[in-house]
Amino acid sequence: MSPVAYKIALLPGDGIGPEVLEAAVTVLDAVSKHFRIGLRYERHDAGAELYRRTGESISPRTMEAIESAHAVLFGAAGLPDVRKPDGTEITPQIDIRERFGLFASLRPCRLFPGVPTRVKAEAVNMLVIRETTEGLFAGRHDPIELSDESVSDRLTITRATSERLFALAFEQARSRRQSEGTPGHVTLLDKSNVLRSNAFMRKVFDEVAQRYPDVTSDHLYIDAASMMLVTEPERFDVVVTENVFGDITSEIAAGVVGGLGIAPSGDISLEHGVFQPSHGTAPSIAGQNKANPVATILSAAMLLDWLSYRHSDKECRNAAAAIRSAVEAVLREGPRTPDIGGTSSTGEVTSAIVHSLEATVSSEA
Known part of the structure; x- marks a missing residue:
């Protein structure tokens, strides 16, 4: 059993963000059960829709929750038609980086067998x-002084x-x-x-x-x-x-290596870690069950690696490795979402990864 119950702040965000985040949570729930890792989720709003409603893209309360969390899992934030008065988009992820000094973004890019390039x-x-x-x-x-020149x-x-x-x-x-x-x-x-x-x-x-x-x-x-x-x-x-x-x-x-749909990332400092897919909110396919969840699921594996490093927790490290193995197996054999040559839905790919994960863990037990 992991030494602590980890508090994970979940920020679904905008567009496909909530869909891919829930896919990653489904995988985290499956792997935490097998490796006896305690995960306690707290969901918070951040992003363009929040800004549209309230005039702020992330609240002070959410910043406080991030500060007290062991790690953060972020979906995606921002919408092209929601902009600040200076013409720039809403970027709470950058606000988080600045607030907590997240000076490095780790972005692994690996060519998986079965993924077209x-x-x-x-x-x-x-x-x-x-x-x-x-x-x-x-x-x-x-x-700055506003100027047309x-x-x-x-x-x-x-x-x-x-x-x-x-x-x-x-x-x-x-x-x-x-x-x-x-x-x-x-x-x-x-x-x-x-x-x-x-x-x-x-x-x-x-x-x-x-x-x-x-x-x-x-x-x-x-x-x-x-x-x-x-x-x-x-x-x-x-x-x-x-x-x-x-x-x-x-x-x-x-x-x-096949596109942003399989590209995870982690923004880190020496004390805080925020993990999210490298892709954006893709509003044109939001709510259609078409989004590729792999980048967010691999970001969840990075989150577990971070917990392992911060808390010397080998179960988290083993769980992260199990997620990556399951993802690799599904990408090799299918199903896959349309962005990488498949025809399957977000839910079908997520279920396949969970099934592969459970089959692998059970065979090693």
């Missing part, structure tokens, strides 16, 4: 680590955040080598030939690399690397980069 590759298994509090998001709240955004890189980010990247490369047999290599993507902020970022990266002599590293310019992600995706292990570069890079990597 337009790229000629067979063994893609990379982790994109995106910085999430600085870079081109640093000046998000800077006051020009506008600017601030790009800021600090040593403190960069050192934490790069140390995490090297630790992840070392851990992945041990658990998955990956090379143990970190690649920094930057534009240091033009941007002074990125030249500074590269300098800090090289300093941190010296602390990890057992992990190899290199750096590439972001434009060349974007091409290589498509033409040579198998060359990458752990990729780390600035906020906006990471946002774009992680979507390219997800496209290489």
Whole structure:
């Protein structure tokens, strides 16, 4: 039995968010029963629909609940027709990152057998680590004078955040080598030939690399690397980069392995973790039972890994591994949702993953 009953804050959000979140909870319920993990859920509103009703996208009460939770599972938030007065969309996930200092977004991208890809590759298994509090998001709240002639955004890189980010990247490369047999290599993507902020970022990266002599590293310019992600995706292990570069890079990597429907993520600090699919709210298919739940289910597995790391709980680690094995089996044999070449519904895929999970756990008992 796990040492504690974990409090999990659930934020369904908008569009397909509630559907894929409930799919992930169904899988979490199944796996927690078999591995005797105590999970206690608390649901909270956040997102565009809340903003439409109340004028705020996330409430102070929900922020307090997140602070006291062991982890957060987020569906998806934002709708294209709901915008703030400055023209930008509602992004409570960014508010959460800023409030709790979630400086890194971990975005695994793996090519699963059975998932179609337009790229000629067979063994893609990379982790994109995106910085999430600085870079081109640093000046998000800077006051500006409204003008029809020009506008600017601030790009800021600090040593403190960069050192934490790069140390995490090297630790992840070392851990992945041990658990998955990956090379143990970190690649920094930057534009240091033009941007002074990125030249500074590269300098800090090289300093941190010296602390990890057992992990190899290199750096590439972001434009060349974007091409290589498509033409040579198998060359990458752990990729780390600035906020906006990471946002774009992680979507390219997800496209290489079959799309955002199978791309999980976790935004973390040293104390807090928020886990959610990399995809958006897809309002055009909301409520139609067509959404791919795999990204959110894999995000739930990342949540269990986080609990295992934070609380030295091997049952959570074993449960996460069981979820990933079940997902891999279903992606290989089917059923699959339409976005990855199938015809099945959200519910059918979720049920198949639960069935695969229960069959595997029962055979090992």
